[in-house]
Amino acid sequence: MSKIELESITKSYGPVVAANAISTVFEESSLTCLLGPSGCGKTTLLRIIAGLETPDAGRVLFDGEDVTNLSVGRRDIGMVFQYPVVYRGLTVYENLELPLRQRGGGNMSASQRKEWIDRLLSILNLTARANQVVDGLDNESRQKVAVGRAVVRRPKVVIFDEPVTNVAVDAKIEIQRGIKQLSREIGQTILYVTHDQTEAMTLADKIILLQSGNIVESAKPVDVYNNPDSAFGGYFLGSPGMNFIAAELERADRGQAPGMRVKCSVLPEPLWLPADDASGDLPRPGAALIGIRPEEIQIVEDGTPGAVRGRVKAAALVGGGRWFLDCVTAEGDEFKMLSAAGADPGGDTEKSFLFRESVVRLYSEEGNRIARALVREDADVPA
């Protein structure tokens, strides 16, 4: 189990930059999901770490050792792909035992080896099938065997490239649970590629979100979800994604405290950005965006303090009895919201909406986060 560091990894295919000077760290014994839309560079990065691809520039380090020019075989990596790779003609147990016999298991006694394989079989819910020949197994069970084969030697890192794409839903959850357990109980360092945000949110200790060969988010799932660094991250995670609504910034110092006033059609009163809360220098006056998640907006009684008027354009029932609503403010700004379970709010109806100030985030027009939160203009500020 190793800590993996990437230092300014760059890889281009003709005019396409698949990895643009990427630097990051995958901590030992952690499960990191590489997430992003098709073509963003997930597989390229994984292949460079595995040694299946050579970067144009930059270094790959395993526990501080430069492995950039080491062959695949000398990097000590386990791999699981979309389609299960198993030894045909052998039983489930033998599939897990063979890699240990071939290499890596030499210092285990026979009883230790059996104990370890039995533990893996139990984690992967394969104990009852231990003596079945893999050729007769369904695709899902064969993929579990492939996972077992990849981790049994306890390699420095195990790489998963969309391993549950071709697996039925029930088995998908079971395989994901097994993989999570492997990282928790055995401390295996795992890199996991997926384009499925729900899978990444469920599994990952850390999510790395890629866009066009660049890392745009790198944090715990809850932090990426609640406070994405980029509008792309806010939009990509969430179903539907975060709303970004046009806002206007103007300089508005309060006594000795420098800051900006933030006006937006969903805020009946402007909010205030103290200079201390801005990431970097205070932004220039002008256009900006506020970010708010669909589930953070409420429909409230007319006349509720802080509410603004708008219209529900269309409503659709979604999971758990909640309603997905397509809405627009009186000033014409569009937004989406998820209402609590309840009666049909009806399409094309006038409503009052509450955008809770406490969750309004501020982004530049280019989509970079300026502040995680804003305050009321009359809030106490340090002298």
Ligand SMILES: Nc1ncnc2c1ncn2[C@@H]1O[C@H](COP(=O)(O)OP(=O)(O)OP(=O)(O)O)[C@@H](O)[C@H]1O
């Ligand atoms: N061998 C190659 N030759 C030419 N272009 C390539 C090659 N491998 C990757 N690319 C290009 O590099 C970019 C990144 O590809 P990559 O496969 O890493 O993305 P990805 O995020 O894994 O996508 P997907 O989810 O579709 O697998 C894409 O534009 C792809 O077309």
